[in-house]
Amino acid sequence: MEREKQELDALPPDYTPIPDNVIDDDEADSYIRTRLYLSDTLLHHFRTVGGPVDAVKTSLDHLLDMKRFYSRDGMDLEYPIPALYIRLHRDQEAYDFSKMHAIITKKLEYAYHNTGLSSLHVKDADVFESPNGLWANDEKWIDFRYAVAVTLVKLRILFDLQAIQNAIRAFTGVFPPEIIDLIRLQLVGSVIESRPKVLHGSIDETASLIKTIKKQLRDLFKSIAKSNRHFWPLFLEDAPTAALTRPVSSTPGSMEEAKLILAYNYAAWAETPGAIDVIRTLS
Structure with a gap:
């Protein structure tokens, strides 16, 4: 196995993923x-809330x-990735990854027949954009496997915006503006920190963004419920237990699919204080 690892590591960063006829080679496949x-063993033993970073x-x-070297469908490599990004406080990357795969899902012809799929790349996408069309719409089915992580990213943004709003209300007239700006910076995650206009927005601008994100969260909640009616009840009633079981296979809309996606995402949600309570208010 060491030889195969060295050969793969030696490939350039822009290397096209291994073709199907090569991946069947016994040694590479092994x-x-x-x-x-x-990776699965690590997730199984350390996916509990507060697990080792x-x-x-x-x-x-x-x-x-493995996603880089093997982009072919069939192993479900990508589904745990957004939640792992979130657990590492890399919310922008979680959103970018989720959006990239949402685009692929929407363009199935491109996904299945275009050998240049590896060139599709999303970076620094607008996390404040509407989820409509990708994860929230009037259609019955969406690819909710990524919508769950996107919902959490949006929730974390909401919490940061509310923290900023509270800081403005509490400290305006008490401290100089530059001190309040420093306080704001300590209250937010990387998504808000990297957007100075949002970080330093007025109380009215912040309130407007909060209203927008809340509507997006309601839309996402409804779309996920339509896509898999089992997910939110399972999430709210028995998430810790359900997250410990991972079905080996599932079909869209099934209880098995709900358990699988919950297993991949639950720790990220539980490690975000207040996130599950917000979902309870929407249910």
């Missing part, structure tokens, strides 16, 4: 499946490596 098993990062690195 290497990839071994990496996947290692190193285990989360190592698991994510394995999945990203």
Whole structure:
């Protein structure tokens, strides 16, 4: 296995993923499946709330490596990735990854027949954009496997905006503006921190963004419920137990699919204080 690893690591960053006829090679396939098993073992033993950061990062690195070398459908490599990003406080990357795969899902012809799929890349997408069309719409089915992570990213943004709003209300007239700006910076995650206009927005601008994000969250909640009617009841009634079981297969809209996606996402939600309570208010 070490030889295969060295050969794969030696490939350039823009290398096209392994063609189907190559991935069938026994040694390469064995290497990839071994990496996947290692990642899965880490997730299984350390996916509990507050699990070691190193285990989360190592698991994510394995999945990203295998996604790079093996883009073909069939192993479900990508589904745990957004939640792992979130657990590492890399919310922008979680959103970018989710949006990229939402675009692929919407353009099935491109996904299945375009050999240049690896060139599709989303970076620094607008996390404040409407989810309509990708994760929330009037149609019955969406690919909710990524919508769950997107919902959490939006929730974390909402919490940051509310923290900013509270800081403005509490400290205006008490501290100089530059001190209030420093306080704001300490209250937010990387998504808001990287957007100075949002971070330093007026109380009216912040209130407007809060209203927008709340509507988006309601839309996402409804779309996920339509896509898989089992997910939110399972999430709210028995999430810790359900997250410990992971079905080996599932079909869209099934209880097995709900359990699978919950297993991948629950720790990220539980590690975000207040997130589950917000969902209770929407249900």
